[in-house]
Amino acid sequence: MIAAALLVPLAxxxxxxxxxxGILEIRVTNIENASGTMYVAVQDSAENWxxxxxxxxxxxxxxxxxxxxxxxxISLEGLPPGKYAISVFQxxxxxxxxxxxxxxxxxxxxxxxxxxxxxxxxxxxxxxxEFSGEDTSVEITLNQ
Numbered sequence: 001m002i003a004a005a006l007l008v009p010l011a012x013x014x015x016x017x018x019x020x021x022g023i024l025e026i027r028v029t030n031i032e033n034a035s036g037t038m039y040v041a042v043q044d045s046a047e048n049w050x051x052x053x054x055x056x057x058x059x060x061x062x063x064x065x066x067x068x069x070x071x072x073x074i075s076l077e078g079l080p081p082g083k084y085a086i087s088v089f090q091x092x093x094x095x096x097x098x099x100x101x102x103x104x105x106x107x108x109x110x111x112x113x114x115x116x117x118x119x120x121x122x123x124x125x126x127x128x129x130e131f132s133g134e135d136t137s138v139e140i141t142l143n144q
Contacts, residue, residue: 022135024079028072028088028111030142036092036108038064038072042084046124049085059084066090085127086113088140109142116143 028038041058043049048056062074089098089110099107113129114122121127129138 021077021079021081021133022131024076024084024129024131025135025137026074026076026086026088027137027139028074028142029139030109030111030144031066031069031072031090032109032142032144033090033092034066034068036066036090036094037096038066038074038088038090039096039098040064040074041087042076042079043087043124044082044084049124049127050087050121079131079133081131081133083128084113084131085122085124086129086138086140087111087121087127088142090142106143109144111140111142113138113140115141 024042026040028040040062042060044059048058060076060079062076064072064074066072087110089106089108091097092108093099098110101107112122112127114127116122117126129136
């Protein structure tokens with residue numbers, strides 16, 4: 001379930017993109033492996049948060065190559081004000097999918113805009129970040 005929700009192709013940003021607003025800066029920390037690609041998915045509703053259906057696309061997504069163990073900064077522009085929950089994973093094996101074990105727990109580094117709960121990933125409301133349209137920073141610590 002987590003794997004499909006974290007893996008999404010980049011969304012097309014066509015002519016109908018939202019007007020410019022503030023920047024949502026996502027800082028990913030605790031990077032232990034200086035390789036692979038960081039995938040970020042931003043959802044704007046509980047309905048689609050961590051949905052395992054590969055047809056469900058995030059509200060916004062991004063990816064960035066990882067070449068050091070320094071923090072990764074990803075800036076998203078043009079987001080309208082609202083609540084957003086963020087999931088990330090570091091694709092270490094280059095297959096553009098979150099590797100999981102037989103019970104679905106990630107074998108590659110991952111994180112959310114809220115800490116993991118005792119019984120799994122945070123719910124949308126727990127992970128939701130209020131974005132007023134002003135520049136906002138969110139820090140996500142990778143679970144290894």
